[in-house]
Amino acid sequence: MVERVSQAQRTITVALAGQPNVGKSTVFNLLTGLSQHVGNWPGKTVERKTGIHQHNGTIMRIVDLPGTYSLTANSLEERIARDYIIKERPDVVVAVADATALERNLYLVAELLSLPVPVIVALNMIDVAEQQGLHIEPHVLEAALGLPVVPMVATKGRGLTELVEAIARLAQGEVAYAPSRPRIREDHRAVLEELERLIADAVPEPYPNDWVALKLLEGDEELTRMIREQLAPERWEEVHSILRRHEDAVLAVAGGRYEWIGRMVRAAVTRPRAGQISLTERLDRVAAHPVWGLGLLLGVLGLVFFLTYAIGSPLQGLLEAHLVRAGADWAARLLAGAPAWLVGLVANGLIGGVGRVLTFLPILLVFFAAFGFLEDLGYMARAAYVMDRFMHRMGLHGKSFLPLFLGFGCNVPAVMGARVVEGERARLLTILVAPLVPCTARMAVLAFLVPIFFGRASTLVSWGLVAFNLLILVLLGIGLNKLVFRGERAAFIMELPLYHIPNLRTIGLFVWRRTAAFIRRAGTIILAVSVLIAALAALPSGELGSSYLAAIGRFLAPLGALMGLGWEMMVALLTSFVAKETAIATLGVLYGAGAGGEAGLAGILGSLLAPSAALAFLVVEMLFIPCAATVATIRQETGSWRWTLLDVALLLVLSLAMGLLVYQGARLLGWGT
Amino acid sequence: MGDLMLGRLLESLRRGGTESLSGLARELGVSEALLERMLEDLARRGYLTQLNNGCPGQCARCAAASLCSSGRPTRAWALTGKGSGMIAGRTCWKAGRIVT
Numbered sequence: 221m222v223e224r225v226s227q228a229q230r231t232i233t234v235a236l237a238g239q240p241n242v243g244k245s246t247v248f249n250l251l252t253g254l255s256q257h258v259g260n261w262p263g264k265t266v267e268r269k270t271g272i273h274q275h276n277g278t279i280m281r282i283v284d285l286p287g288t289y290s291l292t293a294n295s296l297e298e299r300i301a302r303d304y305i306i307k308e309r310p311d312v313v314v315a316v317a318d319a320t321a322l323e324r325n326l327y328l329v330a331e332l333l334s335l336p337v338p339v340i341v342a343l344n345m346i347d348v349a350e351q352q353g354l355h356i357e358p359h360v361l362e363a364a365l366g367l368p369v370v371p372m373v374a375t376k377g378r379g380l381t382e383l384v385e386a387i388a389r390l391a392q393g394e395v396a397y398a399p400s401r402p403r404i405r406e407d408h409r410a411v412l413e414e415l416e417r418l419i420a421d422a423v424p425e426p427y428p429n430d431w432v433a434l435k436l437l438e439g440d441e442e443l444t445r446m447i448r449e450q451l452a453p454e455r456w457e458e459v460h461s462i463l464r465r466h467e468d469a470v471l472a473v474a475g476g477r478y479e480w481i482g483r484m485v486r487a488a489v490t491r492p493r494a495g496q497i498s499l500t501e502r503l504d505r506v507a508a509h510p511v512w513g514l515g516l517l518l519g520v521l522g523l524v525f526f527l528t529y530a531i532g533s534p535l536q537g538l539l540e541a542h543l544v545r546a547g548a549d550w551a552a553r554l555l556a557g558a559p560a561w562l563v564g565l566v567a568n569g570l571i572g573g574v575g576r577v578l579t580f581l582p583i584l585l586v587f588f589a590a591f592g593f594l595e596d597l598g599y600m601a602r603a604a605y606v607m608d609r610f611m612h613r614m615g616l617h618g619k620s621f622l623p624l625f626l627g628f629g630c631n632v633p634a635v636m637g638a639r640v641v642e643g644e645r646a647r648l649l650t651i652l653v654a655p656l657v658p659c660t661a662r663m664a665v666l667a668f669l670v671p672i673f674f675g676r677a678s679t680l681v682s683w684g685l686v687a688f689n690l691l692i693l694v695l696l697g698i699g700l701n702k703l704v705f706r707g708e709r710a711a712f713i714m715e716l717p718l719y720h721i722p723n724l725r726t727i728g729l730f731v732w733r734r735t736a737a738f739i740r741r742a743g744t745i746i747l748a749v750s751v752l753i754a755a756l757a758a759l760p761s762g763e764l765g766s767s768y769l770a771a772i773g774r775f776l777a778p779l780g781a782l783m784g785l786g787w788e789m790m791v792a793l794l795t796s797f798v799a800k801e802t803a804i805a806t807l808g809v810l811y812g813a814g815a816g817g818e819a820g821l822a823g824i825l826g827s828l829l830a831p832s833a834a835l836a837f838l839v840v841e842m843l844f845i846p847c848a849a850t851v852a853t854i855r856q857e858t859g860s861w862r863w864t865l866l867d868v869a870l871l872l873v874l875s876l877a878m879g880l881l882v883y884q885g886a887r888l889l890g891w892g893t
Numbered sequence: 894m895g896d897l898m899l900g901r902l903l904e905s906l907r908r909g910g911t912e913s914l915s916g917l918a919r920e921l922g923v924s925e926a927l928l929e930r931m932l933e934d935l936a937r938r939g940y941l942t943q944l945n946n947g948c949p950g951q952c953a954r955c956a957a958a959s960l961c962s963s964g965r966p967t968r969a970w971a972l973t974g975k976g977s978g979m980i981a982g983r984t985c986w987k988a989g990r991i992v993t
Contacts, residue, residue: 711906714969
């Protein structure tokens with residue numbers, strides 16, 4: 221009786237292959253149920269799961285291979301999977317594929333097809349694919365691939381019976397198995413054949429000769445080592461010289477697989493081009509257009525400034541009037557009788573400095589909300605794309621500034637972005653110009669100061685200042701390109717995400733993170749600088765005119781005079797090195813919290829500075845030495861104090877020279893003197 | 894037709910400058926998903942490098958980490974020295990010169 225059963229029963233081995241997260245484990249569990257055995261692959265720490273499935277008297281021994289994206293020897297998992305298939309030769313390999321990402325999953329199938337085992341494709345998550353609007357014809361795919369394709373929804377157990385039957389039929393040779401295999405590019409076929417001939421006697425069992433030759437062309441280190449050990453030295457030299465001459469063969473091999481995938485997908489998948497995708501395409505005809513896109517970018521930038529001034533500035537004025545001045549009065553009353561230095565420290569240092577910087581909040585909130593909206597909409601990627609293409613057309617064929625724009629908003633990531641640039645010299649120069657990308661802290665200073673001097677022209681002036689910064693960046697870039705990169709070209713590919721309706725929560729989070737970082741800065745570094753400035757302004761006599769700060773200021777005054785700037789403005793510039801917003805805190809400290817009557821700090825500055833001098837100040841502030849955090853990053857990334865200090869000196873000279881030119885130019889034109 | 898894919902992809906980067914993923918997919922006549930797989934493959938083989946792929950071990954120490962990680966990350970790839978070498982090599986080969 222026992223004998224009869226064992227005679228009727230046939231045991232076959234089925235290996236499950238697939239990428240991670242395609243539902244391979246679910247398929248394994250469905251097939252094996254409780255009959256699972258979990259251990260390790262021999263000598264490895266990778267988990268090995270096996271189990272049994274019985275079907276019509278056939279015992280299927282199911283082996284769950286580790287999840288892999290391909291069968292190169294890149295990872296331990298990939299080596300285990302391919303070694304198992306080659307050495308154990310399972311009767312059937314089931315490639316579990318995610319139907320929603322068929323292109324990605326077919327690569328593994330393409331690799332499996334060059335091994336001598338029959339393959340079945342289990343097309344899992346077919347329901348999710350349908351929901352996404354992807355229509356896959358399993359029969360067409362089956363015909364194109366030349367092997368069985370079983371649509372499945374493993375989580376619901378759908379398609380399991382069909383899969384088991386397909387395995388049984390294939391193992392028993394009941395179905396025609398004539399897979400269409402990917403082929404190496406035509407111009408490399410002769411090379412492949414030559415290699416096969418040369419290594420024919422040396423390929424050890426059970427490795428297939430043609431597969432090993434293919435892998436050698438692909439540069440597979442493990443198999444290259446194996447063949448080198450097996451071949452006679454002179455024969456290996458022959459093989460090696462072929463491989464050296466055909467280093468690009470790896471592209472021919474992989475390229476053949478992609479071409480095959482493209483053909484399979486084109487045959488069997490229909491993708492409705494509706495909704496979001498076509499909307500994105502239509503919008504990008506303008507937003508990513510070389511000319512209209514640039515116009516749109518300039519318009520968007522102008523609109524952001526307009527909104528900031530229309531909403532943020534009046535609120536900032538209100539906060540200043542009701543918080544800063546009222547706070548200073550209150551502190552003075554509270555501290556009546558306290559020493560003058562203490563009153564000065566609290567009223568000027570704390571409230572005048574830090575308090576004033578905190579009144580930036582409404583401006584920043586509008587600014588951040590606008591950028592958060594644009595980012596979540598998907599527009600910021602287009603802005604970087606259009607800007608980068610523009611720079612390319614301007615003659616920047618050298619290393620592109622894309623990494624810098626991806627770090628737009630803060631110079632620290634912009635400097636770090638230069639890491640991607642290859643070549644020591646090129647990377648260094650990219651780092652050196654990174655501080656010229658306008659950062660949000662500088663934008664905040666701009667947003668505070670510009671309306672004081674330029675009223676209705678504020679949007680235009682801010683826009684012009686940012687454009688001027690970018691112009692300097694372009695000019696420097698062209699110069700560097702000529703001198704250093706010598707026309708060397710860099711190429712980038714970037715993903716432009718689909719547009720979508722911005723999510724309030726995401727924008728809120730974006731605004732909150734940046735605002736929190738700003739408040740932290742105000743509470744720490746700006747507070748420290750404000751107190752220091754207040755102390756320097758009060759010591760040693762309590763009189764500003766004879767203070768240490770005035771002494772420093774007078775030292776800078778001759779330089780300031782060339783730009784129409786008093787020593788207070790020069791001290792403000794100097795302190796902006798710590799953090800850009802500190803410039804305003806310093807002015808707040810110097811002119812006192814309660815000063816200026818109804819008009820506040822704005823009133824004082826408006827009466828003190830001519831528009832030409834104010835413009836010069838803004839130009840210098842925009843181009844000035846970056847903040848301490850950026851300088852520290854430059855030091856870290858260049859690993860050299862010499863280059864860091866050189867950059868600081870360069871930006872110092874550049875910014876002051878530009879400030880001087882702008883001031884003198886404006887005076888010559890008789891404007892705003 | 895067997896050519897091509899990866900060769901054509903690298904070839905189209907010869908112009909330099911920035912290409913959009915969707916534009917390049919259209920040009921090569923493949924879906925964006927397949928192009929992405931190809932870019933990842935080329936990056937793995939060292940012909941391209943993925944930008945802003947995080948800076949392993951760096952972000953934790955970086956003060957600007959919160960500024961980078963919010964919003965929607967944009968993926969971008971750059972041609973590496975190996976990649977441009979390959980393009981240059983192909984040019985020589987195409988021009989019938991001996992590649993050394």
